[in-house]
Amino acid sequence: MRTPVPKLIHRPSRSAPAALLALLLLALGSLGIWLLGYHLITGVWPQRAVTTLQAISSASFDSRWVLIIAGVAAVCGLAMLIAALLPGKFDRVAILQDDLPGQTAVSRRDLATLVKNQLEQIGNIHSATVRVHHSRVDVTAFTDLDDLSALNEVVSQKTDEALRTFQPSGITRSRVRIRQTN
Structure with a gap:
């Protein structure tokens, strides 16, 4: 009795989107840890972070920068979704x-x-x-x-x-x- 030989394995197509998402989460997590550490050591939030958050919270949805950032995020998300759905070629x-x-x-x-x-x-x-x-x-x-x-x-x-x-x-x-x- 012979065991069937499996087909060659496709290279995972999700490696590029997973790497991009991991880098984004690593950057955001590192920023959050740095901000929290700064707040725990000094007792206040960094002034630059406070002004950035105030600027973000005061931005309206019809602002040009908000629309540009949303467009770039949508294109990146769509590219990652397409790359995740398409199978990779044989390695x-x-x-x-x-x-x-x-x-x-x-x-x-x-x-x-x-x-x-x-x-x-x-x-x-x-x-x-x-x-x-x-x-x-x-x-x-x-x-x-x-x-x-x-x-x-x-x-x-x-x-x-x-x-x-x-x-x-x-x-x-x-x-x-x-x-x-x-």
């Missing part, structure tokens, strides 16, 4: 798929490094930049050669060969660009 990519039970997975950055190492074995390539997207690998290779079309074909073949070798799940195509260095 890892399944590679070397076969009929054996289990999965082999690497991070997208590691897959890019594997493809980059394959490309840097080409003689006329000085360096390469590889980015792995949802269904595509973007390659930018740098060379000193004048004839970029012939090298473009070689790099495309090497990239496709690397993709056939590693068989990344969901990544079916590549885009190659050759840049000439001076």
Whole structure:
């Protein structure tokens, strides 16, 4: 009896909104603790805090600053809500798929490094930049050669060969660009 292999785990999409909310709460909490400590030590509230609270309490809802702050807060809240509801992309990519039970997975950055190492074995390539997207690998290779079309074909073949070798799940195509260095 085999246990089923779980799917690769999505990266949590709530990490950015949670981090922003945590930083906001940390800042407000630190300010509150500082104000309370100041009041306990000196017996009075800081003058700047008193004037700020008086200015806030005297501001009307048709004030330009109140509307700007409310608009910024609404946009930030909406962005955090959208980021919390949308699922994150896969953090890892399944590679070397076969009929054996289990999965082999690497991070997208590691897959890019594997493809980059394959490309840097080409003689006329000085360096390469590889980015792995949802269904595509973007390659930018740098060379000193004048004839970029012939090298473009070689790099495309090497990239496709690397993709056939590693068989990344969901990544079916590549885009190659050759840049000439001076």
